[in-house]
Amino acid sequence: xxxxxxxxxxxxxxxxxxxxxxxxxxxxxxxxxxxxxxxxxxxxxxxxxxxxxxxxxxxxxxxxxxxxxxxxxxxxxxxxxxxxxxxxxxxxxxxxxxxxxxxxxxxxxxxxxxxxxxxxxxxxxxxxxxxxxxxxxxxxxxxxxxxxxxxxxxxxxxxxxxxxxxxxxxxxxxxxxxxxxxxxxxxxxxxxxxxxxxxxxxxxxxxxxxxxxxxxxxxxxxxxxxxxxxxxxxxxxxxxxxxxxxxxxxxxxxxxxxxxxxxxxxxxxxxxxxxxxxxxxxxxxxxxxxxxxxxxxxxxxxxxxxxxxxxxxxxxxxxxxxxxxxxxxxxxxxxxxxxxxxxxxxxxxxxxxxxxxxxxxxxxxxxxxxxxxxxxxxxxxxxxxxxxxxxxxxxxxxxxxxxxxxxxxxxxxxxxxxxxxxxxxxxxxxxxxxxxxxxxxxxxxxxxxxxxxxxxxxxxxxxxxxxxxxxxxxxxxxxxxxxxxxxx
Amino acid sequence: xxxxxxxxxxxxxxxxxxxxxxxxxxxxxxxxxxxxxxxxxxxxxxxxxxxxxxxxxxxxxxxxxxxxxxxxxxxxxxxxxxxxxxxxxxxxxxxxxxxxxxxxxxxxxxxxxxxxxxxxxxxxxxxxxxxxxxxxxxxxxxxxxxxxxxxxxxxxxxxxxxxxxxxxxxxxxxxxxxxxxxxxxxxxxxxxxxxxxxxxxxx
Ligand code: SF4
Numbered sequence: 001x002x003x004x005x006x007x008x009x010x011x012x013x014x015x016x017x018x019x020x021x022x023x024x025x026x027x028x029x030x031x032x033x034x035x036x037x038x039x040x041x042x043x044x045x046x047x048x049x050x051x052x053x054x055x056x057x058x059x060x061x062x063x064x065x066x067x068x069x070x071x072x073x074x075x076x077x078x079x080x081x082x083x084x085x086x087x088x089x090x091x092x093x094x095x096x097x098x099x100x101x102x103x104x105x106x107x108x109x110x111x112x113x114x115x116x117x118x119x120x121x122x123x124x125x126x127x128x129x130x131x132x133x134x135x136x137x138x139x140x141x142x143x144x145x146x147x148x149x150x151x152x153x154x155x156x157x158x159x160x161x162x163x164x165x166x167x168x169x170x171x172x173x174x175x176x177x178x179x180x181x182x183x184x185x186x187x188x189x190x191x192x193x194x195x196x197x198x199x200x201x202x203x204x205x206x207x208x209x210x211x212x213x214x215x216x217x218x219x220x221x222x223x224x225x226x227x228x229x230x231x232x233x234x235x236x237x238x239x240x241x242x243x244x245x246x247x248x249x250x251x252x253x254x255x256x257x258x259x260x261x262x263x264x265x266x267x268x269x270x271x272x273x274x275x276x277x278x279x280x281x282x283x284x285x286x287x288x289x290x291x292x293x294x295x296x297x298x299x300x301x302x303x304x305x306x307x308x309x310x311x312x313x314x315x316x317x318x319x320x321x322x323x324x325x326x327x328x329x330x331x332x333x334x335x336x337x338x339x340x341x342x343x344x345x346x347x348x349x350x351x352x353x354x355x356x357x358x359x360x361x362x363x364x365x366x367x368x369x370x371x372x373x374x375x376x377x378x379x380x381x382x383x384x385x386x387x388x389x390x391x392x393x394x395x396x397x398x399x400x401x402x403x404x405x406x407x408x409x410x411x412x413x414x415x416x417x418x419x420x421x422x423x424x425x426x427x428x429x430x431x432x433x434x435x436x437x438x439x440x441x442x443x444x445x446x447x448x449x450x451x452x453x454x455x456x457x458x459x460x461x462x463x464x465x466x467x468x469x470x471x472x473x474x475x476x477x478x479x480x481x482x483x484x485x486x487x488x
Numbered sequence: 489x490x491x492x493x494x495x496x497x498x499x500x501x502x503x504x505x506x507x508x509x510x511x512x513x514x515x516x517x518x519x520x521x522x523x524x525x526x527x528x529x530x531x532x533x534x535x536x537x538x539x540x541x542x543x544x545x546x547x548x549x550x551x552x553x554x555x556x557x558x559x560x561x562x563x564x565x566x567x568x569x570x571x572x573x574x575x576x577x578x579x580x581x582x583x584x585x586x587x588x589x590x591x592x593x594x595x596x597x598x599x600x601x602x603x604x605x606x607x608x609x610x611x612x613x614x615x616x617x618x619x620x621x622x623x624x625x626x627x628x629x630x631x632x633x634x635x636x637x638x639x640x641x642x643x644x645x646x647x648x649x650x651x652x653x654x655x656x657x658x659x660x661x662x663x664x665x666x667x668x669x670x671x672x673x674x675x676x677x678x679x680x681x682x683x684x685x686x687x688x689x690x691x
Contacts, residue, residue: 023671024664047521067682087519094521105682126680163658259678267678
């Protein structure tokens with residue numbers, strides 16, 4: 001029997017994973033000490049953590065549970081040349097030195113396993129159900145798609161995990177997000193999560209671990225579930241999770257680090273016990289009807305400011321909450337948009353297809369399926385950035401690179417790229433971008449840049465038409481047209 | 489982390505309130521990759537003024553900062569504490585602190601104590617009369633002494649205990665190391681490994 005804590009109390013998925021990682025139970029309001037199964041490291045949030053270890057003369061406790069990759073600062077062009085920006089280069093060089101000194105496995109630029117940390121972990125089979133995963137990065141919630149408890153931590157916590165492989169944590173509350181129904185063709189995981197955030201707000205998940213449930217979530221692929229869990233943090237939640245099932249096991253089995261043989265059997269037996277008990281209670285519940293969902297887009301400067309693409313830009317004066325109204329007014333000013341304008345009339349200057357939200361192979365396939373045989377709109381810059389070197393290779397084997405370049409778009413090397421513009425991939429001031437990433441904050445993709453968060457399908461349709469568009473707006477791309485009753 | 493029970497050294501006045509962490513250390517220094525060497529970044533903007541208290545020779549080598557109310561508000565950057573430590577400060581007293589800054593300080597061995605506004609005015613007056621005078625902080629008794637004046641200060645018991653014991657977060661956790669090792673002993677073999685598994689005796 002692999003389960004450690006026997007409990008008769010009905011528990012949620014999150015509570016089960018938590019309980020099975022308790023090293024020390026906190027008393028009198030002090031935090032629990034949890035064991036960390038997997039620690040992912042990248043160049044931006046790790047330098048001072050390693051420096052702290054060095055100053056205190058401490059080793060990394062478990063290099064064999066730690067893995068590093070270069071992603072935030074890496075260029076996506078000319079990757080064999082030295083990195084021009086000094087800060088970027090220093091961070092990368094520092095990670096290389098630290099990894100060598102402390103014995104940590106590192107996938108550097110040019111390595112076949114290099115890529116965005118949240119794409120690399122699952123792809124190697126390191127991310128699996130029932131484990132705890134941390135990384136000095138808020139989008140660590142991505143890994144929850146496997147039924148892992150995964151959350152972002154700060155630099156001093158990175159140091160703490162390096163030194164002790166544990167983290168003192170106060171228990172979270174749990175929230176069920178139930179999405180029932182069937183997504184219409186053209187509607188994707190990204191639209192689900194954008195709709196969830198628009199519904200509960202960017203602070204709605206604060207203090208919670210979200211568990212995504214319901215038939216619409218069950219029928220998502222692993223790549224889709226990762227997209228959903230990735231953006232849990234944008235609703236303010238610490239983590240998002242999906243209970244493991246056959247889809248999870250099929251994705252994992254045979255991957256480099258997935259359990260093998262008897263270990264696999266033992267693991268699956270345990271993983272099958274993880275799903276939330278029928279009579280377990282959540283601290284909060286939210287419902288969403290998948291049948292009703294349309295392609296979604298954000299109009300403002302936080303991920304909660306989104307609506308269906310068929311709608312118009314909302315009128316801030318109709319918002320009752322004074323803070324939200326002020327925030328909407330400010331957002332429209334920054335975005336240079338006017339209330340009442342149909343979103344489909346909004347022209348873009350750029351399309352970014354990438355980021356840990358949407359840069360896995362299925363995302364690229366979805367994007368390619370729409371643009372295949374088409375030409376991009378004049379004057380629109382289109383950049384396609386695979387999430388990892390391996391995704392890039394896989395896509396090239398399928399001819400996706402050719403579809404992308406024939407379309408008139410740029411086919412780049414792997415990394416975070418224009419998701420946050422730490423490398424040279426940035427928007428110019430005033431430029432407007434339809435982006436498959438996760439944050440539309442002011443200046444996120446470059447100073448003065450304006451971001452509309454969208455799915456890969458919407459990104460593709462927008463790249464073709466030059467205005468925010470859904471695949472339903474395209475006539476001859478071999479794509480689904482607007483379902484009946486929907487105003488395309 | 490070193491144990492702290494008393495701090496004695498030159499007292500520096502900072503007669504400003506609402507000193508946020510961006511003033512303690514501007515964002516541009518966040519790009520650095522080390523945890524030390526931030527002494528030149530402390531109060532960077534204000535230091536450009538030759539009259540600023542940090543530039544006055546009487547206060548060279550100061551170890552105790554007497555600051556106005558609401559010290560360390562704003563962004564959560566831990567660099568603010570590193571910069572104060574690197575400059576040589578072992579203690580900051582103020583009528584009130586930003587919460588996160590105060591939490592970060594306790595973890596990095598920087599003593600922060602709250603004293604009344606009234607006491608602060610008196611201390612400033614003493615320093616004005618005798619610039620370069622030393623002060624002494626007694627963490628056990630929770631008092632600050634300067635010249636003939638002794639005032640009590642507030643610090644929460646937990647932080648005080650940690651400072652007296654010299655325990656940073658990691659040190660605290662490592663007190664439970666035996667339990668961590670026990671936990672590791674019962675971890676299942678299917679759980680992920682990033683490196684080729686080495687046969688370690690006993691595992
Ligand atoms: S792709 Fe964007 S959100 Fe994801 S890890 Fe990189 S910078 Fe962060």
